[in-house]
Amino acid sequence: AQSVAQPEDQVNVAEGNPLTVKCTYSVSGNPYLFWYVQYPNRGLQFLLKYITGDNLVKGSYGFEAEFNKSQTSFHLKKPSALVSDSALYFCAVRDADSGGYQKVTFGTGTKLQVIP
């Protein structure tokens, strides 16, 4: 069975400081990994994904994430946080080695609060 862990319910960071939102995963094969952001009263917006290739993935709004196979992690990062980055962030995983349909498993979400 596949799973995703987001160990922090909330992350607080000062505006202008670098931010990290943590995610670890478990799959039986290789992973496809995703990050989504949810602003208040909105649906989830796709940020970035890791499929294969370069371990550092760049996405929307200046976010990036690094795939680390040995640590089974896919942490989300941004060099300089903005107040407008305050939102709920979800990590998700899918088993890349299963053919056809495979359910995507979402983490429980991490609330990011950027303090002015």
Next chain:
Amino acid sequence: GAGVSQSPSNKVTEKGKDVELRCDPISGHTALYWYRQSLGQGLEFLIYFQGNSAPDKSGLPSDRFSAERTGGSVSTLTIQRTQQEDSAVYLCASSLAIGGGTDTQYFGPGTRLTVL
């Protein structure tokens, strides 16, 4: 192009009534998913459609919940005899296909259901 749309955006109903929630996926997306997000919770998978068929209904919480998809496009999630515990945000997502990088899910804004 247009994203995933859902209607209504908000629905308030009385306990015991039936409700229908609608999802219009991105044009050309063959896969469609329904999720439920309760207050402060992560995403709970409900059902997955490929075309008009639903190969994975494993997340439907009870037989009061059903869903259909017609014409490989619009989907309706029906909740019969609503209960207060059904109160949540119901999110719909669609993806181009299944497999590889094409199964990135794109979400609608959700329907907030409140059962009084």
